[in-house]
Amino acid sequence: MTVEYRQLKKQNIDSNILFYGQESCAPGYFYRGNNVRSNYVIHYILSGRGTFAPAGQAPVSLQAGDLFILPKGVACFYQADFDDPWSYFWVGMSGMQIGKILQNSKLSDKFYLRQVQDSGFYKSLRQLFHSLHMRESLASNMLTESLLYQTFYQLLVDYPTGKRQQSGLADDYFIAAMTFLEDNFGDPACSVSELCQHLGLSRSYVYNLFKNKTDLSPQQFLTKLRMERAKELLSNSDLNVQSISHFVGYNDSFTFSKAFKRHQGLSPKSWRQIKNAGN
DSSP, X not given: OOOOOOOOOOOOOOEEEEEEEEEEOOTTOBOXXXXXXXXXXXXXXXXXEEEEEETTSOOEEXXXXXXXXXXXXXXXXXXXXXXXXXXXXXXXXXXXXXXXXXXXXXXXXXXXXSOOTTSHHHHHHHHHHHHTTSOOOHHHHHHHHXXXXXXXXXXXXXXXXXXXXXXXXXXXXXXXXXXXXXXXXXXXXOOHHHHHHHHTOOHHHHHHHHHHHXXXXXXXXXXXXXXXXXXXXXXXXXXXXXXXXXXXXXXXXXXXXXXXXXXHSSOHHHHHHHHHHHO
16 A cells, blocks of 8 residues: 655745736826835736836836836836837735745846746736636635736746756656656647647747757657557557557548658558568
8 A cells, every 4th residue: 555645834825916907008107106015016018118117227118028016115117108108907916925936036136027928927917817807706716816826836937036946847847748748649639739738838938848858849749659659559469550540649540641651751551561571
């Protein structure tokens, strides 16, 4: 009998959504209220441009796809561009551990991130923002809370501080990606898109991950898994080509045969004949 038990330390983020909103700003508009916040406000720029300047830092120009945060206790100035004013949505939140989370992410450096629109972090933030518009109920409140945790998680995964931490996360992602493909390549629905959705990562991130680790694209890696399994079945079973094609994730034998020939230079039938003749 195998037993696994592990006691965990309590990890309580203790965070709450305080407010949210969205605005298409007039040219040159800037916030005239108190620029030293008692909470944290994340802004995602949907369109246009503007200027952002935290206290003690030079102003930077930000545009659609960029994100900035107004951190607790730090004066920040931000203003819409006069020619192409930005529109953005924001989520205001409080919590004892949010500062610690930010310190472990790249948001702690300059309080902004560029071009996050393809990241898992933005995907989670967008889902969080949409969930806040749902009719309030126990279910919607649970969804919002879970998405808030997911957003923090994706921030630390996608934009960690330190190359060492980022490398470790990349290794974890690669192992998870390989496991998913190895477990599911026999399903015709298994694809690179499904893999990215399962991991919550952008297609470009997953592509670079596989190229760095295997010198293959994710699609090439998936095809290799299918072809290696097909060769095993061709060598060690009497299954016909149609049956094998279904076992390795193809809906029909014609598509499988074309893929096998591109990969091996021979049709499945010819490959089997040569293999059997050699034995």
